[in-house]
Amino acid sequence: MNILISIAAFIVTIGVLVAVHEFGHFWVARKLGIKVLRFAIGFGTPLFTYTSKKGDKTEYVLAAIPFGGYVKMLDEREGDVAADEVHRAFNRQPVWKRFLVVLAGPMFNFIFAIAAFAGTYMIGIDSVRPYVGAVIAGTPAAQAGFQEKDKILAINDTQVSSMSEVRLSLLNQYLQQPQLNVKVQTKDNQEVTRQLDLSSLKLLEDEKDYFAKTGMSFWRPPHVPQILQVLPESAAAKAGLEKGDVIVSYDGINAESVATVTKYIHQHADKQVELQIKRQDETKTILVTPKAKEIEGKTIGLMGVHLTRVFSDKDRQDLLFVRHASIGEALSLGISDTWRMSIMTLKVMGRLIVGEASIKNISGPVTIANYAGISATIGFSVYLGFLAIISLSLGVLNLLPIPMLDGGHLFYYLIEIIKGSPVSEKFEAAGAQVGMVLVGMLMVLAIYNDITRLVG
Numbered sequence: 001m002n003i004l005i006s007i008a009a010f011i012v013t014i015g016v017l018v019a020v021h022e023f024g025h026f027w028v029a030r031k032l033g034i035k036v037l038r039f040a041i042g043f044g045t046p047l048f049t050y051t052s053k054k055g056d057k058t059e060y061v062l063a064a065i066p067f068g069g070y071v072k073m074l075d076e077r078e079g080d081v082a083a084d085e086v087h088r089a090f091n092r093q094p095v096w097k098r099f100l101v102v103l104a105g106p107m108f109n110f111i112f113a114i115a116a117f118a119g120t121y122m123i124g125i126d127s128v129r130p131y132v133g134a135v136i137a138g139t140p141a142a143q144a145g146f147q148e149k150d151k152i153l154a155i156n157d158t159q160v161s162s163m164s165e166v167r168l169s170l171l172n173q174y175l176q177q178p179q180l181n182v183k184v185q186t187k188d189n190q191e192v193t194r195q196l197d198l199s200s201l202k203l204l205e206d207e208k209d210y211f212a213k214t215g216m217s218f219w220r221p222p223h224v225p226q227i228l229q230v231l232p233e234s235a236a237a238k239a240g241l242e243k244g245d246v247i248v249s250y251d252g253i254n255a256e257s258v259a260t261v262t263k264y265i266h267q268h269a270d271k272q273v274e275l276q277i278k279r280q281d282e283t284k285t286i287l288v289t290p291k292a293k294e295i296e297g298k299t300i301g302l303m304g305v306h307l308t309r310v311f312s313d314k315d316r317q318d319l320l321f322v323r324h325a326s327i328g329e330a331l332s333l334g335i336s337d338t339w340r341m342s343i344m345t346l347k348v349m350g351r352l353i354v355g356e357a358s359i360k361n362i363s364g365p366v367t368i369a370n371y372a373g374i375s376a377t378i379g380f381s382v383y384l385g386f387l388a389i390i391s392l393s394l395g396v397l398n399l400l401p402i403p404m405l406d407g408g409h410l411f412y413y414l415i416e417i418i419k420g421s422p423v424s425e426k427f428e429a430a431g432a433q434v435g436m437v438l439v440g441m442l443m444v445l446a447i448y449n450d451i452t453r454l455v456g
Contacts, residue, residue, distance in 0.1 A: 003232045006373025009383070013372045014066045015041060017109065017391050021398070022069040024108030029073055029101045035088040038072040073101075095422075099413045102406050109395035110338055116388035118334030121325035123381045127162035129319055131219035132184070139215020140201065144194040146216050150184040153191065162323065163218050167211055172340055174198055175347040204351055221315035225258045225307050229374055234304020239288035241305065243377075246278040258307045265290050269301035306374060338392050345396045403428075403435030 019041050026039050035056050042063030050060045073090040074081060081089050090098065132150040135141050152160055155169040173180050178199040185191050196214065203210035211217075225247045230236050247255045251274050255261050265273065269292035277284050290301030311319065325333055375386040401411040408431060416422045 003373075005377060009372035009376040011066050013387060013390060016387065017112070017394055018042075018066065018069040020108050020112045020391065021105045021394065022071050024104035024106075025071040025101055027108075028104035029071065029090070032093070032097045032101065033088060034090050034093060034097070034101065035074040035085060036071060037074060038070075040072070041069040042066045043068055095413050095416050099410060102409045102413070105406050106395040106398045109391045109398070110342070113338045113388040113392040113395065114331070114334040116334075116384050116391065117337045118325075118327075118330040120381045120385045120388070121323065121330035121333050122327060123384070125162075125323040125381055125385070126379075127164065127321055127323045128218070129321065130160060130163045130166040131319070133217035133219035136215040140196055140198055141215035144182070144196045146182075146184070146194060146196075147186065149187045149219060150194075151186075152182060152184050154183040156181055162321075168340070168344075170214075171203065171210060172344045172347075174203055175344060175351070202356060204348065204356065220257060220259075220309060221311060221319060223257060223309040223311045223315070225255050225261045226310050227305050228308040229306040229377065231304040231306075234302075235288050235291050236303040236305045239286050241275075241277070241286060241288065241303070242279065244279070246310065247275055247307075248278055248283070249276040250274070258309055261307065265303055266300040269293070269299050271301070334388075338388070341389065342392050342396050345393060349396075349400075402438055403431035403433075404439055405435065408435055 022039065022041065026036055029036055036058050037056075038059045038061060040061040040063060042061075042065050044063050044065040046061050046063050048060075048062040052058050052060070072078075074085060074088055075090045076086070077091055086092055090101070093101075130152040132141075132146050132148060132152065134148060135146050152166050154160060155166065156173050158169045158173065160166045160169050170180070178197065178201070180196040180198065182194045182196050183191060184194060198214065201213055203213055227236075227241060227243055227245045227247070230241055230243055247261055249255055250261060250264050253260075253264070268290055270289060272287055272289050275286045275288055277286055288303055290303050292299050293302050372383070372386060375383040398406040399410070400407045402408050412423050412428065412431075
């Protein structure tokens with residue numbers, strides 16, 4: 001069932017975001033008087049085809065393979081054009097019109113991201129207050145004087161109210177300047193500013209949790225570990241564990257937290273572990289053998305589950321809250337989130353290029369499908385936020401000046417504006433070959449990373 005949810009959520013994700021992107025090209029082209037012959041979502045065998053009866057008689061196609069789409073416009077380079085319609089051909093348009101049509105795809109992805117982020121705020125985001133947990137001695141966090149139960153209020157000039165906002169702001173500010181001023185509220189309600197120096201750390205050199213690298217964690221009250229998702233073909237799936245199972249104990253040890261369960265499983269690779277679980281009103285004993293996986297020279301055990309925390313009513317009230325916003329505030333926050341995350345995405349890409357971030361951070365369709373399934377399972381608001389992140393990522397990626405992508409075409413148009421004439425067909429063809437190689441290499445790398453995670 002989990003894999004079916006992931007597949008369905010992935011198809012919806014790609015289908016919606018491709019439709020948004022291509023609709024941008026389609027809508028602007030129509031507004032500028034360019035004739036659109038076909039609007040297609042997906043490739044391969046058409047599942048649905050409709051041809052409008054009026055106007056340009058545009059053909060609308062929904063195809064079987066959802067990995068992309070296209071808008072086919074009237075163009076003399078792709079076939080004969082009637083003399084009375086030449087003025088509506090894409091290739092005959094002034095460069096500013098062609099520029100706007102191409103730019104519209106990524107821009108609509110950004111507009112969708114703004115709307116989706118705003119939607120999450122209007123619906124309400126389940127959030128966790130950012131209290132500092134255990135601080136490891138000798139780390140930047142310890143040197144800065146962080147204490148357990150410090151409540152983080154701001155990072156530099158950015159106000160934060162939740163754990164997710166702290167993580168996003170910390171990485172964003174680190175990418176600008178590794179010396180951070182963190183305002184906290186201590187256990188005795190005093191507001192102080194701590195200087196967190198991260199210049200000795202490379203937060204993105206691998207896939208490990210970059211927040212944990214600072215030497216601190218987020219505080220969690222006592223809680224019950226519950227299974228949120230069981231990965232297919234995993235040790236947990238083979239043992240019969242199910243979504244919703246509450247882990248009561250492992251090998252006779254009371255399960256006090258997600259962290260203690262995870263640590264114990266990591267230490268028991270290829271060794272049978274006896275789990276006592278509660279399933280609805282029934283208590284069961286299940287034997288599971290965590291699969292061994294080698295990570296950076298160290299072998300750990302993995303069950304293949306995602307765990308969540310179930311708190312008491314009092315602790316839930318103290319730690320958890322729902323972030324709501326009015327329409328106006330939500331739109332403002334949506335614009336702000338989209339801008340900050342887009343800039344951060346570009347900065348991370350820059351770190352990848354210069355080797356300061358690990359290429360293991362690049363994810364492909366399998367990872368996206370997995371997270372799509374998880375977010376859809378948690379709730380619509382979370383899934384909407386996931387759509388926003390993927391949409392703005394597509395917008396940023398498509399604006400890169402790489403041939404085959406929208407950014408490559410925009411780059412050609414900028415050259416045309418500067419020199420007063422289009423780039424030669426030979427130059428464009430050579431660029432297309434280079435772009436194909438670059439995009440192909442990126443896809444292979446992303447899929448390789450996916451497979452590595454999946455096999456592990």
